[in-house]
Amino acid sequence: MGMSLAFHIVFAAIGISLPVLMVISEALYLRTGRPVFLELAKRWSRGAAILFAVGAVSGTVLSFELGLLWPGFMEKSGAIIGMPFSLEGFAFFTEAIFLGLYLMGWKRLPPLVHWFCGVLVILGGVASGIFVVTANAWMNAPAGFKIVDGKITDIDPIAAMLNPAAAHETLHMTLAAFIATGFAVAAIHAFFLLRDRRNTFHRNALGMALALACTSAPLQLISGDFSARSVAKLQPAKLAAMEAVYQTQTGSPWQLGGIPDDETRTTRYALTIPHGLSLLANRDPNSKIIGLDQFAPNDWPNVRLVHWSFDLMILSGLALIALSMAVGWLAWKHRGVPDGKWILRMIVAAGPLGFIAIEAGWVVTELGRQPWIIYGVMRTQEAVTPMPKIAIPFVIFALIYVFLSVALLYLLSRQFRKTEAPASDLVTKNV
């Protein structure tokens, strides 16, 4: 399941963000009438169409998989947290319909109506992302029900949707989708621009992708801080694992890297910033941070993996924010898309960082919640299907997703390779 979601999260992130680029580009076309923007909007809309088709398949698989792998979880939680999934179904459907209108409406709809369909695609996509992440947030911060004598009562689906983790998780994930896709797209166009510096197609594409990525990245700093503070409050065990804090202490340092060791309950060779964690989590350099010693060892997540993934996410994120600053400064200085050799090379190199950060962040939030599937309520062990030879379906689903991803990468790269044709051909073809 984790594996399927790790793939799906990438499909979804691109699927949410490509329409944003496509709509920006069409807006520019409507304002300026320059064909290059039209061509870009069409390119990106084809990308969005492929992702939609893959997303529809992957979404079908996931919705069944919930029950095929975790019937115990679904039986308990369906009534509480099924709501956002149902809403997501509608949001995804709406997205699909308007994407359909967008794809075939170029010559059938008035330009503004067509553009507005694109806007609705974005809304549908972002909304479905938010609904699904809400459900995940609930697993981290269950709300909207009571347990009396082992039975679930007093269900309140609205309270479950508006659970305390929903706000920070949805914000963090939506921004992450924009950043990761923005930088990945920017990297591809920067790569081609390095080969052919006069190519206006790639130059404009790069400009828009960077605009999306570089405005979202600094915001992620604020959202990340908000997330960390919420986790400190809601899931102290997760925060402790993220930061590899074994002993409860005041004035807790910020630890980067190192080797956490569950046996000795220490983290060796870490870079530390004194009082850093206390300051970040509670806005007070001497505040108390709860360590893993407050939890029974069988309630511990995998500290090493969580801690390292967290650091990987932070480092990738910080690198991208630094890059955004550099790009922003250069763009302001030159009043145009930065096209220096080095900055382009850096953009190419930074291409995968956003998705690395997403995956690492996913590992943090999922493994950080273990051994619970619903934090503090149900253990993952209790939720799994009673099927014997459980490894078989896991392997089948893993293979399905590897297959889908390879297919997707192959097709998207085909789409981009077509842009290698000279820009002059491109601008005359589709007008």
Added chain:
Amino acid sequence: MFELIVAGFMFVALVFYAVTGDADYGAGMWDLLATGPRADAQRSAIERAIGPIWEADHVWLILIVVILFTAFPSAFAAMMTALNIPFTLMLVGIVLRGSAFIFRKYDIKSQGVKHGWSLLFGAASFFTPFIQGLTLAALSTGEIRIVDGRLATGFFAGWLTPFAFGCGLFALALFAFLAATYLTVDPSTERDVQNDFRLRALWSGVALAPIAFVVFITSKEGAPAMYHGLTQWWAPLLIGATLVFAIAALASLWQRRFALARIAAIAEVTLILTGWSLAQYPRLVTPDVTIFNAAAPEVTLRLLTYALVAGAIILFPSLFFLFRVFKSKES
């Protein structure tokens, strides 16, 4: 009360899935079966008919599943556990069909590679609806037993019965018939190709009758509760109406009134599903799980009903708009 409304929505979604999504499978079957001198023309007519936007048809299935697990969580858990194997097989079919479709559509094509994808597309289009018929039938067999909330009958109950296989075959024939009928409607198709689909629709439509009969006969042993339902007072009325539409569809095809045939075929499929649902009512997994004992608490059902109504208010006008724009000419 709300559980009935929600179940009604699920039924509507199921009908829409059958007449759109499953018809896509039918089109895939004809793609694989394209033969004769006009095989390529048939294939391109099929490709025109299921353009990329109709991948949206398959979202109906997602909708059905999410409604099921929100409103009837224990039924969902029971189905997914008992029918784990066929559902997994179905998903494999869905993935293969979906990917093959995308590749055919977006890959830069060499003839050989394209042929390979077409083969996979067609094969998966046969496989998936067959499994769907099989699993749906398994829910009616009464062989899947849930005792104290636990599955008591293992992972092979129900879906390996003659009745289930009969239903799988019936699903295949039904969706092949539906798709072939749809394919006759497109006015831009050449007359010869249109005739090919007309013949295919007639053949598969006629073939439905004996298969349906076999399903009915096997249901006596294989799905007694369903057989009992189908011999209630309302059954002759419903079966009669279904027959009327079936004959109307075939007659319209014969007379080349294709738009009419399409309407009759859709009505036929809707009535068949209605009959199945009524015979199954109120059971979700025969005999132990019903829409009443598996229902989520009232508050969830009520909120879900509001959400479904609101969703439908957004969804149906959008869908209608999509159909209209799709039919309009490029300006």
